[in-house]
Amino acid sequence: MGLLTGLKASITRATDRLFSEEDPKRIGxxxxxxxxxxTLANRIARDWTGDAIGPExxxxxxxxxxxxxxxxxxxRNGKSVTIDVVDTPGVTTKVDYEEFLEFDMExxxxxxxxxxxxxxxxxxxxxxxxxxxxxxxxxxxxxxxFTQVNTMLVGIIESRDLPVLIFGNKIDLEESNIQxxxxxxxxxxxxxxxxxxxxxxxxxYDKIAEYFG
Amino acid sequence: MPEATAPTxxxxxxxxxxxxxxxxxxxxSMEKIRIILDGVHDGNIVILEEGLxxxxxxxxxxxxxxxxxxxxxxxxxxxxxxxxxARDRSLLGRIMGQEDTAKLTVIxxxxxxxxxxKDETLISALVSRK
Numbered sequence: 001m002g003l004l005t006g007l008k009a010s011i012t013r014a015t016d017r018l019f020s021e022e023d024p025k026r027i028g029x030x031x032x033x034x035x036x037x038x039t040l041a042n043r044i045a046r047d048w049t050g051d052a053i054g055p056e057x058x059x060x061x062x063x064x065x066x067x068x069x070x071x072x073x074x075x076r077n078g079k080s081v082t083i084d085v086v087d088t089p090g091v092t093t094k095v096d097y098e099e100f101l102e103f104d105m106e107x108x109x110x111x112x113x114x115x116x117x118x119x120x121x122x123x124x125x126x127x128x129x130x131x132x133x134x135x136x137x138x139x140x141x142x143x144x145x146f147t148q149v150n151t152m153l154v155g156i157i158e159s160r161d162l163p164v165l166i167f168g169n170k171i172d173l174e175e176s177n178i179q180x181x182x183x184x185x186x187x188x189x190x191x192x193x194x195x196x197x198x199x200x201x202x203x204x205y206d207k208i209a210e211y212f213g
Numbered sequence: 214m215p216e217a218t219a220p221t222x223x224x225x226x227x228x229x230x231x232x233x234x235x236x237x238x239x240x241x242s243m244e245k246i247r248i249i250l251d252g253v254h255d256g257n258i259v260i261l262e263e264g265l266x267x268x269x270x271x272x273x274x275x276x277x278x279x280x281x282x283x284x285x286x287x288x289x290x291x292x293x294x295x296x297x298x299a300r301d302r303s304l305l306g307r308i309m310g311q312e313d314t315a316k317l318t319v320i321x322x323x324x325x326x327x328x329x330x331k332d333e334t335l336i337s338a339l340v341s342r343k
Binding site for chain 1: 268277279287290291292
Protein backbone atom coordinates (compact mmCIF):
# COMPACT_ATOMS: atom_id res chain seq x y z
CA MET A 1 0.00 0.00 0.00
CA GLY A 2 2.86 2.28 1.04
CA LEU A 3 4.65 1.44 -2.18
CA LEU A 4 1.57 2.33 -4.23
CA THR A 5 1.11 5.61 -2.35
CA GLY A 6 4.77 6.51 -2.90
CA LEU A 7 4.53 5.64 -6.59
CA LYS A 8 1.38 7.76 -6.99
CA ALA A 9 3.08 10.71 -5.25
CA SER A 10 6.16 10.52 -7.45
CA ILE A 11 4.03 10.31 -10.62
CA THR A 12 2.09 13.37 -9.43
CA ARG A 13 5.33 15.29 -8.83
CA ALA A 14 6.65 14.32 -12.27
CA THR A 15 3.47 15.36 -14.08
CA ASP A 16 3.34 18.62 -12.09
CA ARG A 17 6.88 19.42 -13.21
CA LEU A 18 6.04 18.43 -16.77
CA PHE A 19 3.05 20.73 -17.07
CA SER A 20 4.29 23.60 -14.92
CA GLU A 21 7.16 24.17 -17.32
CA GLU A 22 5.30 25.98 -20.09
CA ASP A 23 6.19 25.48 -23.72
CA PRO A 24 7.55 28.61 -25.39
CA LYS A 25 4.77 30.75 -26.81
CA ARG A 26 4.59 30.83 -30.59
CA ILE A 27 4.60 34.44 -31.72
CA GLY A 28 3.52 34.95 -35.32
CA UNK A 29 4.94 37.85 -37.28
CA UNK A 30 2.12 38.98 -39.54
CA UNK A 31 1.46 41.84 -41.91
CA UNK A 32 1.07 42.75 -45.56
CA UNK A 33 3.76 41.83 -48.12
CA UNK A 34 6.97 43.89 -48.00
CA UNK A 35 6.40 45.30 -44.52
CA UNK A 36 9.75 43.91 -43.36
CA UNK A 37 8.53 40.83 -41.47
CA UNK A 38 11.47 38.61 -42.39
CA THR A 39 13.94 41.43 -41.75
CA LEU A 40 12.46 41.75 -38.26
CA ALA A 41 12.40 37.97 -37.69
CA ASN A 42 16.04 37.78 -38.76
CA ARG A 43 16.97 40.72 -36.54
CA ILE A 44 15.36 39.07 -33.50
CA ALA A 45 16.83 35.65 -34.29
CA ARG A 46 20.33 37.04 -34.96
CA ASP A 47 20.30 39.18 -31.82
CA TRP A 48 19.40 36.28 -29.54
CA THR A 49 20.49 33.07 -31.28
CA GLY A 50 23.07 34.19 -33.86
CA ASP A 51 21.14 32.59 -36.76
CA ALA A 52 18.82 34.05 -39.38
CA ILE A 53 15.37 32.70 -40.25
CA GLY A 54 15.04 33.31 -43.98
CA PRO A 55 16.08 35.35 -47.01
CA GLU A 56 15.00 39.00 -47.30
CA UNK A 57 14.08 40.72 -50.55
CA UNK A 58 12.42 43.82 -51.91
CA UNK A 59 10.40 41.59 -54.26
CA UNK A 60 6.96 40.94 -52.72
CA UNK A 61 6.18 37.43 -51.45
CA UNK A 62 9.81 36.44 -50.90
CA UNK A 63 8.55 34.47 -47.88
CA UNK A 64 6.14 31.86 -49.19
CA UNK A 65 6.29 29.36 -46.35
CA UNK A 66 5.89 30.01 -42.62
CA UNK A 67 9.22 29.50 -40.86
CA UNK A 68 9.69 28.93 -37.17
CA UNK A 69 12.74 29.71 -35.07
CA UNK A 70 12.37 27.80 -31.84
CA UNK A 71 13.47 28.74 -28.35
CA UNK A 72 14.51 32.34 -28.88
CA UNK A 73 15.47 33.44 -25.38
CA UNK A 74 15.17 37.19 -24.86
CA UNK A 75 16.67 38.66 -21.70
CA ARG A 76 15.18 41.84 -20.27
CA ASN A 77 15.77 43.38 -16.87
CA GLY A 78 17.26 40.27 -15.33
CA LYS A 79 14.47 38.01 -16.57
CA SER A 80 14.36 35.86 -19.65
CA VAL A 81 11.46 35.15 -21.98
CA THR A 82 11.57 32.23 -24.38
CA ILE A 83 9.45 32.36 -27.52
CA ASP A 84 9.21 30.61 -30.87
CA VAL A 85 9.29 33.21 -33.65
CA VAL A 86 7.08 32.31 -36.62
CA ASP A 87 7.80 34.35 -39.73
CA THR A 88 4.74 34.18 -42.00
CA PRO A 89 4.10 35.06 -45.66
CA GLY A 90 2.56 38.48 -46.25
CA VAL A 91 -1.23 38.40 -46.28
CA THR A 92 -3.20 39.76 -49.21
CA THR A 93 -6.50 39.11 -50.99
CA LYS A 94 -4.99 39.14 -54.48
CA VAL A 95 -1.89 37.85 -56.24
CA ASP A 96 -1.17 38.75 -59.84
CA TYR A 97 1.85 37.07 -61.41
CA GLU A 98 2.32 40.06 -63.74
CA GLU A 99 3.36 42.06 -60.68
CA PHE A 100 6.51 39.93 -60.50
CA LEU A 101 7.40 40.55 -64.14
CA GLU A 102 8.24 44.12 -63.13
CA PHE A 103 11.16 42.68 -61.15
CA ASP A 104 12.84 41.24 -64.26
CA MET A 105 11.46 37.78 -63.63
CA GLU A 106 10.78 35.28 -66.42
CA UNK A 107 7.08 34.49 -66.91
CA UNK A 108 7.43 30.86 -65.75
CA UNK A 109 9.19 31.99 -62.58
CA UNK A 110 6.57 34.68 -61.97
CA UNK A 111 3.71 32.18 -62.37
CA UNK A 112 5.44 29.71 -60.03
CA UNK A 113 6.08 32.45 -57.50
CA UNK A 114 2.45 33.56 -57.62
CA UNK A 115 1.23 29.97 -57.05
CA UNK A 116 3.59 29.56 -54.10
CA UNK A 117 2.55 32.97 -52.77
CA UNK A 118 -1.14 32.00 -52.72
CA UNK A 119 -0.30 28.79 -50.86
CA UNK A 120 1.80 30.82 -48.44
CA UNK A 121 -1.03 33.25 -47.66
CA UNK A 122 -3.41 30.34 -47.00
CA UNK A 123 -0.78 28.77 -44.75
CA UNK A 124 -0.35 32.03 -42.83
CA UNK A 125 -4.11 32.21 -42.24
CA UNK A 126 -4.15 28.64 -41.03
CA UNK A 127 -1.34 29.35 -38.54
CA UNK A 128 -3.28 32.36 -37.30
CA UNK A 129 -6.41 30.29 -36.68
CA UNK A 130 -4.71 27.31 -35.12
CA UNK A 131 -1.13 27.67 -34.08
CA UNK A 132 0.01 31.02 -32.70
CA UNK A 133 -0.24 32.33 -29.14
CA UNK A 134 0.47 35.97 -29.90
CA UNK A 135 1.02 38.27 -32.87
CA UNK A 136 3.47 40.95 -33.87
CA UNK A 137 1.72 42.86 -36.65
CA UNK A 138 4.29 44.61 -38.84
CA UNK A 139 3.41 47.61 -40.97
CA UNK A 140 5.57 49.62 -43.33
CA UNK A 141 5.32 53.08 -41.76
CA UNK A 142 5.86 54.72 -45.15
CA UNK A 143 2.61 53.18 -46.44
CA UNK A 144 -1.06 53.89 -45.72
CA UNK A 145 -2.07 51.59 -42.83
CA PHE A 146 -5.81 52.04 -43.46
CA THR A 147 -6.12 49.08 -45.82
CA GLN A 148 -8.75 46.41 -45.79
CA VAL A 149 -6.22 43.62 -45.29
CA ASN A 150 -4.86 45.35 -42.18
CA THR A 151 -8.37 46.00 -40.86
CA MET A 152 -9.42 42.39 -41.45
CA LEU A 153 -6.26 40.82 -40.07
CA VAL A 154 -6.30 42.88 -36.88
CA GLY A 155 -10.02 42.08 -36.55
CA ILE A 156 -9.31 38.35 -36.92
CA ILE A 157 -6.50 38.56 -34.33
CA GLU A 158 -8.79 40.43 -31.91
CA SER A 159 -11.59 37.92 -32.42
CA ARG A 160 -9.20 35.19 -31.29
CA ASP A 161 -8.22 37.19 -28.17
CA LEU A 162 -4.55 36.94 -29.07
CA PRO A 163 -2.16 39.47 -27.55
CA VAL A 164 -0.94 41.75 -30.33
CA LEU A 165 1.71 44.41 -30.77
CA ILE A 166 1.72 46.73 -33.79
CA PHE A 167 5.21 47.44 -35.13
CA GLY A 168 5.64 50.46 -37.39
CA ASN A 169 8.71 49.45 -39.37
CA LYS A 170 11.07 51.37 -41.68
CA ILE A 171 11.36 54.51 -39.55
CA ASP A 172 14.80 55.03 -41.09
CA LEU A 173 13.07 56.13 -44.30
CA GLU A 174 12.24 59.78 -44.85
CA GLU A 175 8.60 59.09 -45.80
CA SER A 176 7.95 57.21 -42.56
CA ASN A 177 4.85 58.41 -40.70
CA ILE A 178 4.56 56.56 -37.40
CA GLN A 179 1.72 58.80 -36.20
CA UNK A 180 -0.44 57.46 -39.02
CA UNK A 181 0.25 53.88 -37.89
CA UNK A 182 -0.57 54.75 -34.28
CA UNK A 183 -3.84 56.38 -35.28
CA UNK A 184 -4.87 53.39 -37.42
CA UNK A 185 -5.00 51.02 -34.45
CA UNK A 186 -5.34 53.17 -31.33
CA UNK A 187 -6.63 50.19 -29.34
CA UNK A 188 -3.19 48.53 -29.55
CA UNK A 189 0.33 49.41 -28.48
CA UNK A 190 2.43 50.65 -31.39
CA UNK A 191 6.22 50.46 -31.44
CA UNK A 192 8.30 52.37 -33.98
CA UNK A 193 11.40 50.64 -35.32
CA UNK A 194 13.73 49.98 -38.17
CA UNK A 195 14.41 46.25 -38.32
CA UNK A 196 16.92 46.83 -41.10
CA UNK A 197 18.98 49.42 -39.21
CA UNK A 198 18.28 48.04 -35.73
CA UNK A 199 16.72 51.30 -34.51
CA UNK A 200 14.70 51.19 -31.29
CA UNK A 201 15.22 47.45 -30.76
CA UNK A 202 15.52 47.93 -26.99
CA UNK A 203 11.90 49.03 -26.84
CA UNK A 204 10.95 46.20 -29.22
CA TYR A 205 12.41 43.61 -26.84
CA ASP A 206 10.95 45.33 -23.76
CA LYS A 207 7.50 45.14 -25.30
CA ILE A 208 7.92 41.53 -26.49
CA ALA A 209 8.92 40.52 -22.96
CA GLU A 210 6.03 42.50 -21.47
CA TYR A 211 3.35 41.18 -23.85
CA PHE A 212 4.47 37.63 -24.49
CA GLY A 213 6.47 36.74 -21.41
CA MET B 214 -36.99 32.88 -51.16
CA PRO B 215 -36.93 33.87 -54.85
CA GLU B 216 -33.78 33.10 -56.80
CA ALA B 217 -31.88 35.88 -58.47
CA THR B 218 -32.57 36.15 -62.19
CA ALA B 219 -29.91 34.81 -64.52
CA PRO B 220 -27.54 37.53 -65.64
CA THR B 221 -27.56 38.64 -69.24
CA UNK B 222 -23.85 39.05 -69.71
CA UNK B 223 -23.34 40.78 -73.02
CA UNK B 224 -20.28 42.64 -71.72
CA UNK B 225 -22.11 45.94 -71.70
CA UNK B 226 -22.27 46.43 -67.96
CA UNK B 227 -21.33 45.28 -64.51
CA UNK B 228 -23.76 43.23 -62.44
CA UNK B 229 -24.12 44.27 -58.82
CA UNK B 230 -25.60 41.80 -56.33
CA UNK B 231 -26.86 43.43 -53.14
CA UNK B 232 -27.32 40.56 -50.72
CA UNK B 233 -29.48 41.18 -47.70
CA UNK B 234 -28.63 40.05 -44.21
CA UNK B 235 -31.79 37.98 -44.32
CA UNK B 236 -30.57 36.00 -47.33
CA UNK B 237 -27.27 35.16 -45.63
CA UNK B 238 -28.82 34.41 -42.26
CA UNK B 239 -28.65 30.76 -41.34
CA UNK B 240 -26.18 29.86 -44.06
CA UNK B 241 -23.01 28.00 -43.11
CA SER B 242 -19.75 29.93 -43.48
CA MET B 243 -18.73 28.00 -46.58
CA GLU B 244 -22.12 28.60 -48.19
CA LYS B 245 -21.67 32.34 -47.69
CA ILE B 246 -18.15 32.21 -49.09
CA ARG B 247 -19.38 30.19 -52.09
CA ILE B 248 -22.11 32.75 -52.84
CA ILE B 249 -19.54 35.54 -52.73
CA LEU B 250 -16.83 33.85 -54.76
CA ASP B 251 -19.21 32.43 -57.36
CA GLY B 252 -20.49 35.96 -57.92
CA VAL B 253 -17.00 37.41 -58.09
CA HIS B 254 -15.84 34.67 -60.50
CA ASP B 255 -18.68 35.78 -62.78
CA GLY B 256 -17.31 39.32 -62.68
CA ASN B 257 -20.04 40.63 -60.39
CA ILE B 258 -19.71 43.12 -57.58
CA VAL B 259 -21.16 41.61 -54.42
CA ILE B 260 -22.44 43.90 -51.69
CA LEU B 261 -23.30 42.31 -48.36
CA GLU B 262 -25.68 44.16 -46.12
CA GLU B 263 -24.18 42.65 -42.99
CA GLY B 264 -20.71 41.46 -43.90
CA LEU B 265 -18.86 38.48 -42.51
CA UNK B 266 -17.50 37.51 -39.12
CA UNK B 267 -13.71 37.66 -38.62
CA UNK B 268 -13.60 33.85 -38.81
CA UNK B 269 -15.48 33.93 -42.13
CA UNK B 270 -13.19 36.67 -43.44
CA UNK B 271 -10.23 34.49 -42.56
CA UNK B 272 -11.69 31.56 -44.48
CA UNK B 273 -12.64 33.82 -47.40
CA UNK B 274 -8.98 34.81 -47.76
CA UNK B 275 -7.93 31.16 -47.62
CA UNK B 276 -10.46 29.96 -50.19
CA UNK B 277 -9.72 32.94 -52.45
CA UNK B 278 -6.03 32.03 -52.40
CA UNK B 279 -6.86 28.43 -53.34
CA UNK B 280 -8.85 29.63 -56.36
CA UNK B 281 -6.38 32.14 -57.78
CA UNK B 282 -5.31 31.08 -61.24
CA UNK B 283 -2.55 32.91 -63.12
CA UNK B 284 -4.55 32.44 -66.33
CA UNK B 285 -7.64 34.18 -65.03
CA UNK B 286 -8.85 34.91 -61.52
CA UNK B 287 -6.28 36.90 -59.53
CA UNK B 288 -8.17 37.45 -56.32
CA UNK B 289 -10.63 39.82 -54.75
CA UNK B 290 -10.86 43.39 -53.63
CA UNK B 291 -12.86 43.72 -50.44
CA UNK B 292 -13.85 46.81 -48.52
CA UNK B 293 -15.78 47.38 -45.34
CA UNK B 294 -16.04 50.44 -43.19
CA UNK B 295 -13.33 50.64 -40.56
CA UNK B 296 -14.17 49.33 -37.10
CA UNK B 297 -16.66 51.19 -34.94
CA UNK B 298 -18.29 52.50 -38.07
CA ALA B 299 -20.59 55.44 -37.70
CA ARG B 300 -23.57 53.59 -39.15
CA ASP B 301 -23.78 51.27 -36.16
CA ARG B 302 -24.15 54.21 -33.85
CA SER B 303 -26.63 56.01 -36.08
CA LEU B 304 -30.31 56.38 -35.32
CA LEU B 305 -31.17 54.48 -38.51
CA GLY B 306 -28.88 51.66 -37.47
CA ARG B 307 -30.52 51.40 -34.09
CA ILE B 308 -34.04 51.52 -35.58
CA MET B 309 -33.10 48.79 -38.07
CA GLY B 310 -31.86 46.68 -35.19
CA GLN B 311 -28.39 46.30 -36.68
CA GLU B 312 -25.87 44.72 -34.40
CA ASP B 313 -22.46 46.22 -33.83
CA THR B 314 -20.89 43.54 -36.00
CA ALA B 315 -23.05 44.40 -39.03
CA LYS B 316 -20.97 46.20 -41.61
CA LEU B 317 -21.71 46.76 -45.23
CA THR B 318 -19.10 44.94 -47.30
CA VAL B 319 -18.21 45.35 -50.97
CA ILE B 320 -16.38 42.52 -52.75
CA UNK B 321 -15.35 42.31 -56.37
CA UNK B 322 -12.78 40.85 -58.73
CA UNK B 323 -9.37 42.40 -58.01
CA UNK B 324 -8.90 43.30 -61.66
CA UNK B 325 -12.24 45.13 -61.90
CA UNK B 326 -12.62 47.12 -58.72
CA UNK B 327 -10.33 49.75 -57.31
CA UNK B 328 -10.91 51.56 -54.05
CA UNK B 329 -10.55 55.29 -54.51
CA UNK B 330 -11.33 56.41 -50.99
CA LYS B 331 -12.41 54.91 -47.71
CA ASP B 332 -13.19 56.42 -44.37
CA GLU B 333 -15.54 55.70 -41.46
CA THR B 334 -18.64 56.68 -43.43
CA LEU B 335 -17.78 56.40 -47.12
CA ILE B 336 -16.39 53.79 -49.50
CA SER B 337 -15.73 55.13 -52.97
CA ALA B 338 -14.78 52.57 -55.60
CA LEU B 339 -14.11 52.56 -59.32
CA VAL B 340 -15.60 49.55 -61.09
CA SER B 341 -14.59 48.62 -64.60
CA ARG B 342 -16.01 46.10 -67.03
CA LYS B 343 -14.31 42.74 -67.63
